[in-house]
Amino acid sequence: MKHLVIIGSVWPEPKSTAAGSRMLQIIALFQRQDYAVTFLSAASKGEFSADLDSLSVTTKNIELNAASFDAEIKQLNPDIVLFDRFMMEEQYGWRVLENCPNALRILDTEDLHFLRKAREVAFKQNRSLVFEDYISDVFKRELASIYRCDLTLLISKFEMELAVETFKIDASLLYYLPFLHENKPLEIPNFQERKHFVSIGNFLHEPNWQTVLQLKKLWKSIKKQLPQAELHIYGAYVTEKAKQLHNEKEGFLIKGRAESVAVVYSKAKVLLAPIPYGAGLKGKLFEAMQFGLPSITTKIGAEAMHDDLPWNGYISENDTDFIEKAVALYSDNYSWETAQENGFTILEKVYKKELFEADFAAKIEDLVENIKTHRNHNFLGQILQHQSLQSTKYMSKWIEAKNRF
Template sequence: MNHLVIIGAVWPEPNSTAAGNRMLQLIALFQKQDYEITFLCSAMPSDFSFDLSTISVNTQTIQLNNSSFDIIIKELNPDVVLFDRFMIEEQYGWRVIEQCPNALRILDTEDLHFLRKAREVAFKQNRELVFEDYISDVFKREIASIYRCDLTLLISEYEMQLAAESFKIDASILYYLPFLSEEININVPKFEERNHFISIGNFLHEPNWQTVLQLKKQWKSIKKQLPEAELHVYGAYVSEKAKQLHNEKEGFLIKGRAKSVADVYAKAKVLLAPIPYGAGLKGKLFEAMQLGLPSVTTKMGAEGMNGVLDWNGFITSDENEFVEKAVELYTNKSIWKTVQKNGYEIIEKRFKKELFASDFITKVAHIQEHLKTHRNQNFLGQILQHQNLQSTKYMSKWIEAKNS
């Protein structure tokens, strides 16, 4: 039996974040191939962390900058190690190389952090993004991490294109693996059985907070045309500044954590997501399509999701048009039903699990079988490993000595 070790940035919270759902999907892919799985993490679990033992995943707490990890990983002796985001690879990658040199190393980016950072800088400076925005310290760290690993998972077609075409990263070390859908729920409440608008997103994620601020600006115009409508804003880890936006009279309601996304989506008529910047795929929009909830979003929100297919609602980055389309979708039953079907089609043709599961496992097995050749072709990765072992390694050892 093959053994996969996942080193997590946090313990998965599938009811709080799209990243939590993504992690459970990856676990399921490997379990389907009879992998034994161990999840390691240095973070403290929260009240909302998923109990991995319920799906037969072993867990163990590890320490940052501590050689105790070397003993743990050597004893586990994994065939495959998956790093959850590039920061985790920086922390533990060199230790894995030293203790388990023959383990296949996979990086799951979740989304490209340097892309999100570049867009955030441009957004906050109220200007268009330019190429130089990409070339940040985060960019250098993340690209180096990609090269050091045997395979990197990218969740968005846009990010695959960016990595391969703009930054000339060899396709042999990149793999497109988006959110995966196992089924579509078409037995959902009808148009006339629904009321109100909804927005959802973890408040710890800065793009989600900026989305709420965008909604606050636009809501009065929507409310003026639809006086009976309310906007229900859901999201885990509500901040005090978010709570201050709650206004019963305006119908702008900060609801906090949703116990069940499916339940709150079933009651709502339209999802609003004026996402100003970000990266990767947007879990809220993916789930909306799965659950038959039409949406109005921006080009940034829909990026990498619908390809050439018609959207599950409307896409616009113009504030006035956003309001217009929100009202139109909320009031026009015919359009609403048509775009709901668009969403089902996007899921069926672009995110169905069967489209990716077998090919992904075949890719992993092929690299394992030809690991030496694969690594020799990625000579830049070997160079960066050498440099990393001389810098990150000794910084970590210095911190460990300092702490002791």
């Protein structure tokens, strides 16, 4: 049986983060290709970590900066190794290459970290992004990781275009794989059965926290026009500074972790997501479509999420526009139902699993069979594997030697 090893920065938490849900989708894709899957991580499992054992995934803890990993990966002898974020490739990629040189190496970016970082810098300096913002240390590390791998998964068409057109990365090294939608029988409550606004996002993710601050600024104007409405803000790992924003009188309610996104989204009438910056695809907006929940977001929020199809609600240009559209969508049955149908159409035409599964399987099979030819064409990747450019390898070895004493 073919064998996939995933090296995770954390144990997946699908009920806490969109990244956790995506990882389970990737695992399922490979399992349907008859791969046995082993998940390795140096992180500690938490209360909300997915039960991977119940999904027929073998799990093992590994160490950082330790030769014990070399023996571990050699014994596992995988056909494919997938790194969850570029930091894992930096830490373990060279060890995989030395011990399993024939294994296909795949990087899952989750989103392009350097893009999110560039936008964060511009946002916090209250200015437009300029090209120089991209060229950070994160950019250099992430691109080096992309070149060292045989294939990199990108979740966003915008990121694909940025990588190929702006930074001239060979398209053969990249693969577009968004969130995947499976048709599931869902009972979708109608307009009259729903009430209140909702927002959701892991509070440890800085763009989510900035979104909450945006909501705090906008909410009073919305509440003034809809005095019976409340805004319920959910998210894992709620911080003390977030709890201080809770205000019963204003109807601005910090709810903390959602036990069930399905229940929360099925009860709410409109999702508010004034996302000021970020990268990749927004899991909250994807899930909102699945549960028939219209949304109002920004251009960054909706980026690469709907192709040229009408949005699942409204895309706002400024604060005044956001407030007006929030009130309108919440109040008008026809606009709300149209938005909901738009969301269902986006799911079918942009994210349907069947649009990607067979092509992805064929891509992986072709790479496994032609790995030598593929690597010979990726000459920059070979250059980056040269010992003179492997600072992370020798830093790891130094830490390993230091830890012996």
